[in-house]
Amino acid sequence: MRAKRRVSDGKVxxxxxxxxxxxxxxxxxxxxxxxxxxxxxxxxxxxxxxxLMMLVAAGLRTPVEAILAEYDRETGxxxxxxxxxxxxxxxxxxxxxxxxxxxxLAADAFYTAQAVAEGLAAEVIPLARQEPVIAFRxxxxxxxxxxxxxxxxxxxxxxxxxEQAAIGRSVxxxxxxxxxxxxxxxxxxxxxxxxxxxxxxxKPTVNEVANDIKIGAVDVGIVxxxxxxxxxYREDLQAIRFVDLQETRGMTRLGDTVSVAVLTSxxxxxxxxxxxxxxxxxxxxxxxxQAYGMIPxxxxxWSPQPEITFFCGAVNxxxxxxxxxxxxxxxxxxxxxxxxxxxxxxxxxxTVPDQNTRAGFPDVxxxxxxxxLDTVSNWxxxxxxxxxxxxxxxxxxxxxxxRDLGDxxxxxxxxxxxxPEKCTIGALTRRFLEDAGLYEALKAKQQxxxxxxxxxxxxxxxxxxxxxxxxxxxxxxxxxxxxxxSDVTIIPLRLAGTQATQPLSIARTSPHKQLIRRLxxxxxxxxxxxxxxxxxxxxxx
Numbered sequence: 001m002r003a004k005r006r007v008s009d010g011k012v013x014x015x016x017x018x019x020x021x022x023x024x025x026x027x028x029x030x031x032x033x034x035x036x037x038x039x040x041x042x043x044x045x046x047x048x049x050x051x052l053m054m055l056v057a058a059g060l061r062t063p064v065e066a067i068l069a070e071y072d073r074e075t076g077x078x079x080x081x082x083x084x085x086x087x088x089x090x091x092x093x094x095x096x097x098x099x100x101x102x103x104x105l106a107a108d109a110f111y112t113a114q115a116v117a118e119g120l121a122a123e124v125i126p127l128a129r130q131e132p133v134i135a136f137r138x139x140x141x142x143x144x145x146x147x148x149x150x151x152x153x154x155x156x157x158x159x160x161x162x163e164q165a166a167i168g169r170s171v172x173x174x175x176x177x178x179x180x181x182x183x184x185x186x187x188x189x190x191x192x193x194x195x196x197x198x199x200x201x202x203k204p205t206v207n208e209v210a211n212d213i214k215i216g217a218v219d220v221g222i223v224x225x226x227x228x229x230x231x232x233y234r235e236d237l238q239a240i241r242f243v244d245l246q247e248t249r250g251m252t253r254l255g256d257t258v259s260v261a262v263l264t265s266x267x268x269x270x271x272x273x274x275x276x277x278x279x280x281x282x283x284x285x286x287x288x289x290q291a292y293g294m295i296p297x298x299x300x301x302w303s304p305q306p307e308i309t310f311f312c313g314a315v316n317x318x319x320x321x322x323x324x325x326x327x328x329x330x331x332x333x334x335x336x337x338x339x340x341x342x343x344x345x346x347x348x349x350x351t352v353p354d355q356n357t358r359a360g361f362p363d364v365x366x367x368x369x370x371x372x373l374d375t376v377s378n379w380x381x382x383x384x385x386x387x388x389x390x391x392x393x394x395x396x397x398x399x400x401x402x403r404d405l406g407d408x409x410x411x412x413x414x415x416x417x418x419x420p421e422k423c424t425i426g427a428l429t430r431r432f433l434e435d436a437g438l439y440e441a442l443k444a445k446q447q448x449x450x451x452x453x454x455x456x457x458x459x460x461x462x463x464x465x466x467x468x469x470x471x472x473x474x475x476x477x478x479x480x481x482x483x484x485x486s487d488v489t490i491i492p493l494r495l496a497g498t499q500a501t502q503p504l505s506i507a508r509t510s511p512h513k514q515l516i517r518r519l520x521x522x523x524x525x526x527x528x529x530x531x532x533x534x535x536x537x538x539x540x541x
Contacts, residue, residue: 051078052268052275053098057107057166058083059206059223060258062230063292064105067285071278075304079275085164085204086111093120093263102266103276107206107224108166109257121261123273123518125280128258128294130224132171133239135213142220147178147188147242150220157192157200158212158221164204170256171222213237229293258294270332278302280514301511307334308512309361311345313368313424314458315389315477316502319533320366323526327519335519338362341423341458342372349376363510364519368424368459368477369500383505386523387535389479391428391498393491394466402473405433405493409441414452416465416474417442422457424500429475432497463488479534502535 056064061083068079082089082098086106092098093115104121106112107130115121134150136142144150162168175189196202200218203209209221210228214236228239260279262272279285281302290296300306312320317339324335338345345365352361365380367373373383395402401413408415418426433439446453452471456462463480465471466488477500481490504523506516523539530537 051080052103052272053080053082053101054103054105054275055082055084055089055093055098055101056105057086057089057205057258058208059107059165059167059227060105061207062232063226063288064279067279067288070284070288071275075274077271077275083205085161085168086166087169088164088204090115090120094118098265100265100267101263102268102272103260104263105258105260105279106166107256107258108170109259110169111166112259112261115261115263119264121263122269123262123276123521124259125261125276125514125518126257126259126297127280127299128286128289128296129256130226130258130294131241131256132167132174132222133225133228133241134220135210135223135228135237135239136220137213137216138236138238140219142240144240145242147175150242151188151191151195154195154199155219156217157196158209158218159192159196159200159202160206160209160222161202161204165206167206167209167222167224168202210237226289226292226294229291257297258289269330273331274304277306277515298513300514305332305334306512306515307336308363308510308515310335310337310364310366311349311362312337312339312366313342313345313372313502314339314460315368315425315479315500316366316387317460318479318482319387319526319530319535320523322529323522324519327522331515331518333515341419341426342368343419343422343424343427344457346372346376349379361507361509363507363512364504364516365507366502366504368502369428370503371427372424373503373505379508380505381508382517383503384520385501385538386504387502387530387537387539389477389500389502389535391425391432391475391493391500392478392481393473393493394463394476394481394488395473395491396466396469397488399472399489402491404491405436405438405495408473409438409445411445411448411451413473414471415442415445416454416456416462416471418459418462418475419455419457423459425459425462425475425477426455428497428500432493432495435497436495477534482532482534501538 071077086108089104090111093104104112104115109126112121112124116124144153160168162172172189175192176187178188201212203212206223206227210223210233212218213221214233225239227233228237260276262269262276266272277300280297280299282296282299284302286296286299310324324337328335349361365373366386373380393405401407407413417429420426420430430439433442442453445451454465454471459477459480462474462476463484466474467484504520506513510516524541527537
């Protein structure tokens, strides 16, 4: 009986192995499938590991709650919220008080900038501007038009603590920039601080200041204009706006900008970015902030999976492609990238009858050189120079036929160059060959029987002619030689006009400018990708 139950001849039972293999395959698929796909499935927004967690400045509770309720209705996404003073929340982030929070919404861009500097946050989306106002109970008269008059009245003040709340820091910074009304104090803030210490109170959040005014515990306080506009306080509070408090804030102009940051602790950054985009969308969250008296930023239009078109000169492909791929995965967006010669790309832009319809027109353009961006500059904005590469002369390895640029016009020398009307390298080549007095001779040679002078529509198509031996020499970008340096002979050119600078710019009519600015931030961090592709990188983070 024992012998019958043993595997005969040391062989494995095929039926048993089939079952084991099927089980193993099922296990692998169960592990593997949830991780596939560069972008999220928009049909199920709530498919996250857990509800998103957002830390929110207490003074913004009412508009944020309204936005999150609408976001839940639209997408089914639940969000847990912790409210507190902007600085208090930031300090608690630093000591890891919260369990992997996803977003941080502060009433002052100073704090989200600090979060980025501390490595606590990645992307930041500006939302809206608000300003401090002097608030008091409705029906109560405050007779003052200047700070000096107000501070002489010895009123009972409630102020937000500058070490905990954004508005406290904002007011302190603004008043410190104004001359003191008394020689006893070095600034108006010191005078206000002393009066509040004597007769008033400091509170950790702006809402607590508003409550003090509402119940009559104090005479006056400083809150955001959006606080007075909220349903909770607008029936009980009124406010006056001291112009000097707003007009002296040039050095801290970002200080009153509400912004939301995606935290590096987030385990679901794509879902967090989707919510951040909703908060900053001109047709979603920004409408709510505006209803509360704030001035909205120039936000994008809302899309659960935004889609943009990127026209990109072919020379940039090797360096920019991995940046685009990583950005799409993290942001949960689609970037339709068209690589081609810049002459072809800009000509295509010119055929679009109405840019406002966006059909066929790019949202972002990265040229092979400023030469071609300059031809369409009226359609773009915020351009930056990303990288540089030079044009060099290359020949078949160890060829004796070509030793310098002048040899290109010799009889029997086969040449490949860029086509001036279709690609940047062709336009630049024509320009420096004209300066060297060689261009017309090369064009004349092209018409001679038996001579080979070929023009290519993209820089990427030139080098293969040399590698395959179809031509003896070519003018190519050094970056296009990546990985083939030892396969050809490289002859540097000592001529002006052989450096190409690659700019990146945003279309003026794009409805996704904030998204593109975050893409540009990703490019700024891509030094390694550009340098390993043979470019000189020009940007700093």
